[in-house]
Amino acid sequence: MKPSEIPTDVPEPDEVTAAYWAATRRHCLSAQWCVSCAAYQHPPRAVCINCSATEQLQQVDLSGRGRVDTFTVVHRSPRPELDVPYTIARVRLAEGPIVLTRLEGATAWAIGDAVEVAWADLADGRALPIFHPHDG
Amino acid sequence: MTRSGGVSIVGAAECDLGSTDLSVLTLQSQAITRALADAGLTLADVDGFATTGVSRFSTTHLADYFGVRARWCDSTFAGGSAYEMMVARAAQAIEAGQAETVLISFASNQRSARSRSLGGLVETQLPEAQFETPYGPTFPIAYYAMAAQSYLHRYGGSSGHLAEFAVAAREWALLNPAAFRHGAGPLTAADVVGSTMISTPLSVLDCCLVTDGGGAVVLTSTERARDLARPPVAILGYGERTTNASMTAADDILDTGASESAGDAYAMAKLTPADVDVVEVYDSFTITSALNLEALGFCDTGEVLGFVADGAIRPGGALPFNTSGGGLSYCHPGQYGVLLLVEAVRQLRGDAGARQVNGAEIAIAHGTGGILSTQATVILGVDR
Numbered sequence: 001m002k003p004s005e006i007p008t009d010v011p012e013p014d015e016v017t018a019a020y021w022a023a024t025r026r027h028c029l030s031a032q033w034c035v036s037c038a039a040y041q042h043p044p045r046a047v048c049i050n051c052s053a054t055e056q057l058q059q060v061d062l063s064g065r066g067r068v069d070t071f072t073v074v075h076r077s078p079r080p081e082l083d084v085p086y087t088i089a090r091v092r093l094a095e096g097p098i099v100l101t102r103l104e105g106a107t108a109w110a111i112g113d114a115v116e117v118a119w120a121d122l123a124d125g126r127a128l129p130i131f132h133p134h135d136g
Numbered sequence: 137m138t139r140s141g142g143v144s145i146v147g148a149a150e151c152d153l154g155s156t157d158l159s160v161l162t163l164q165s166q167a168i169t170r171a172l173a174d175a176g177l178t179l180a181d182v183d184g185f186a187t188t189g190v191s192r193f194s195t196t197h198l199a200d201y202f203g204v205r206a207r208w209c210d211s212t213f214a215g216g217s218a219y220e221m222m223v224a225r226a227a228q229a230i231e232a233g234q235a236e237t238v239l240i241s242f243a244s245n246q247r248s249a250r251s252r253s254l255g256g257l258v259e260t261q262l263p264e265a266q267f268e269t270p271y272g273p274t275f276p277i278a279y280y281a282m283a284a285q286s287y288l289h290r291y292g293g294s295s296g297h298l299a300e301f302a303v304a305a306r307e308w309a310l311l312n313p314a315a316f317r318h319g320a321g322p323l324t325a326a327d328v329v330g331s332t333m334i335s336t337p338l339s340v341l342d343c344c345l346v347t348d349g350g351g352a353v354v355l356t357s358t359e360r361a362r363d364l365a366r367p368p369v370a371i372l373g374y375g376e377r378t379t380n381a382s383m384t385a386a387d388d389i390l391d392t393g394a395s396e397s398a399g400d401a402y403a404m405a406k407l408t409p410a411d412v413d414v415v416e417v418y419d420s421f422t423i424t425s426a427l428n429l430e431a432l433g434f435c436d437t438g439e440v441l442g443f444v445a446d447g448a449i450r451p452g453g454a455l456p457f458n459t460s461g462g463g464l465s466y467c468h469p470g471q472y473g474v475l476l477l478v479e480a481v482r483q484l485r486g487d488a489g490a491r492q493v494n495g496a497e498i499a500i501a502h503g504t505g506g507i508l509s510t511q512a513t514v515i516l517g518v519d520r
Contacts, residue, residue: 005272007269007270010265010266010270011260011265011266013266017263017266021266042267042384043263043266043267043382043384044263045263069286069389070282070283070285070286070289070389071282071285072278072281072282072285072335072336072337072338073335073336074272074273074274074278074335075332075333075334075335075336076254076274076332076334076335077254077272077274078253078254078255078256078272078273078274078275079255079272082272086272088271088272088273088278088282088335089282090282090383090384090389097384098384098387099267099384100267100268100271100273100382100383100384101271102271102272110289111285111286111289128270128271130271
């Protein structure tokens with residue numbers, strides 16, 4: 001994302017999302033992991049939606065790799081500071097969870113493309129994960 | 137075919153459509169008074185309201201505005217599927233004796249008021265505000281565009297094939313004097329594909345209109361309905377699913393809740409897709425029509441683009457589909473689901489003029505809300 005496109009209004013983390021955002025400060029992509037049932041989930045929640053546990057949820061580091069689940073090239077943007085076109089995608093991470101993100105670093109994309117995480121730094125020290133092509 | 141007792145729609149009407157420069161409450165008043173007049177009833181007969189989009193306290197304000205001490209209210213907020221859900225809830229309330237005559241109404245002046253934004257409404261307390269909004273997804277179109285991309289990749293076909301849903305909707309609108317695009321002339325697939333790209337693979341003519349408009353339906357017991365002004369339209373079955381709000385919750389973006397919603401409705405009605413004469417589905421985008429037509433069981437999964445390619449859903453085709461011209465060419469005030477019901481009622485009464493489906497006895501209305509988030513189905517039939 002261009003510097004002019006970096007959002008300045010990403011909400012402050014809350015008690016559930018703080019660990020996710022803290023990991024982004026060291027450019028680490030993470031997801032919530034339930035120790036009780038060994039399931040990932042994203043975004044983080046106060047409960048495991050697989051086994052209903054509320055006490056055994058940890059934020060764990062991920063590989064940062066995945067594949068394009070689907071995408072769209074946006075030609076009419078919702079905010080004037082966003083320069084079109086840009087590519088919005090669902091990426092299925094290697095560990096399973098799906099994230100919404102931007103795809104950058106290629107001129108054309110296809111479903112199934114291998115991608116790896118890159119980072120767009122926010123002014124407050126947090127960072128937004130975006131994805132670039134990955135050979136493999 | 138009618139379940140013992142049962143509930144029917146006895147009045148149906150649109151408010152003014154298009155670009156009206158009228159307030160929401162004036163448009164609501166038009167829809168409500170016209171639907172009551174259609175039924176031969178007045179406000180004094182109404183003891184239940186269901187609506188959204190008036191205010192935070194929508195039914196409260198409607199009851200106040202119309203001077204009704206309501207025995208029953210519902211403001212289920214589920215976007216384009218809300219009005220099909222409200223039919224189910226109202227039917228249950230009437231069967232339980234909690235209400236006798238329920239008005240389900242919606243109106244919006246979103247075109248006149250220029251109140252629609254490409255980004256949608258961001259609620260900062262929700263996960264999407266932290267995990268999705270920062271990337272600048274258009275809402276809801278980015279999600280439908282990703283679903284379209286996924287569909288075309290998985291099953292083959294092109295945006296030109298998807299365009300048939302816009303082309304067919306226009307053909308129906310040319311037969312409907314109330315349609316926003318009634319006088320606009322026919323469309324071709326090339327027109328759709330060549331129109332301004334919004335979010336690949338969806339161009340502006342793949343997207344529903346942004347208009348003012350709305351409508352109302354009046355429900356009461358079928359027993360009472362038989363003494364009223366117009367032939368009752370019986371509520372034969374209904375179903376719904378609520379599945380996701382975020383853009384990442386669905387493991388398979390094409391696996392919506394629509395087939396389950398429709399399955400419940402068919403089971404209740406003891407009917408199958410082969411029994412249905414008229415299909416009215418929410419066509420927020422061409423891909424929404426495609427996914428819903430498959431989910432409702434009118435063709436197999438992955439085959440809808442071939443199914444419609446020979447004109448099957450155009451006037452005179454094998455499957456009368458979105459006979460008003462739909463959200464794509466007739467009217468789209470947001471939460472268009474109420475107008476699916478109005479058109480279904482008109483078809484079942486034989487009131488649909490040049491677009492009338494001859495001998496229509498069973499209609500299905502299916503609303504889709506949010507980003508394929510909520511689905512609700514109502515099956516209606518001529519009273520027997």
